[in-house]
């Protein structure tokens with residue numbers, strides 16, 4: 034389907050840097066190419082001459098960054114002749130897996146935690162025809178079960194332990210470099226299962242023509258992309274933020290009962306542990322944690338000051354960055370990108386709950402409405 038300059042998704046755009054062969058039938062919803070939004074108000078308020086950009090991944094087709102990895106993983110799964118995909122999920126992976134499976138005409142099985150999944154994500158998985166299995170446990174329990182089912186039949190795991198997922202997700206780093214003409218000085222990103230921070234480091238390293246010291250992908254023999262010419266000459270410092278009640282990277286090991294309002298990152302036993310540590314160490318970065326109150330405050334700040342509505346887990350990248358700028362951990366004059374991983378509409382309950390009192394109840398009379406407005410001008 035060639036259509037001139039029509040953007041056809043990230044597997045098409047970055048095909049020469051991805052494990053996409055000519056005989057593959059690409060399963061795509063035209064994901065990627067998300068906006069890199071300058072956060073001018075927050076940059077000004079932060080001072081220190083910083084330039085903050087939000088990579089708004091919530092504007093992918095299913096409303097989260099997961100679509101980048103899913104187009105690659107489902108394309109590969111279909112190529113291998115799989116009949117179904119399966120994942121454990123805090124919500125966004127299941128929404129994305131359901132969509133791409135629907136597109137490919139295969140079945141999706143999604144394991145979600147008991148309660149604690151944002152309503153929008155559940156709605157997506159259900160309407161897109163996934164078999165939704167709610168387990169009496171959390172994400173980590175679901176992940177364990179999915180891994181134990183690896184050889185159950187012609188069914189592909191599409192969690193980020195599937196290396197094709199990370200390959201797709203690395204394209205976010207490419208897009209940022211393509212937009213800025215260089216890599217940012219810092220990249221701030223929420224961390225749950227830790228696939229995304231790992232994938233970004235692969236992408237940045239590849240674009241800088243540097244092979245990460247830790248092996249970061251499964252394609253090092255036949256389809257290694259690190260030999261390709263460099264596009265940029267720098268790599269960012271990688272900074273990963275976790276919710277305080279769900280922060281294994283800060284605790285130094287798995288957390289048994291993770292808890293946070295940011296349900297997307299309510300994960301106690303991250304699967305990409307080593308890769309994420311490698312990204313942070315090799316880049317000279319760090320992990321830090323935010324309380325639920327700080328996460329919600331950051332979500333509100335982004336919405337109120339910049340008009341950008343992301344889900345709580347996403348806002349942690351901006352909340353953490355602003356704190357680190359204040360603390361003097363970010364060099365003055367830096368260019369910083371923050372990944373906003375998912376759309377705010379995924380979780381309307383939390384948004385409404387923390388905006389209480391903002392709906393005025395007024396009789397349907399012009400004078401009363403007028404007065405209410407004039408009082409607030």
Ligand code: AN7
Nearest residue numbers: 122123125126225226227228229374375
């Ligand atoms: C909005 O959907 O793990 O560190 O099962 O949905 O790569 O896991 C979601 C993760 C950040 C963390 N922001 O990314 C799932 C799932 C949002 C997310 C993360 C997730 P990783």
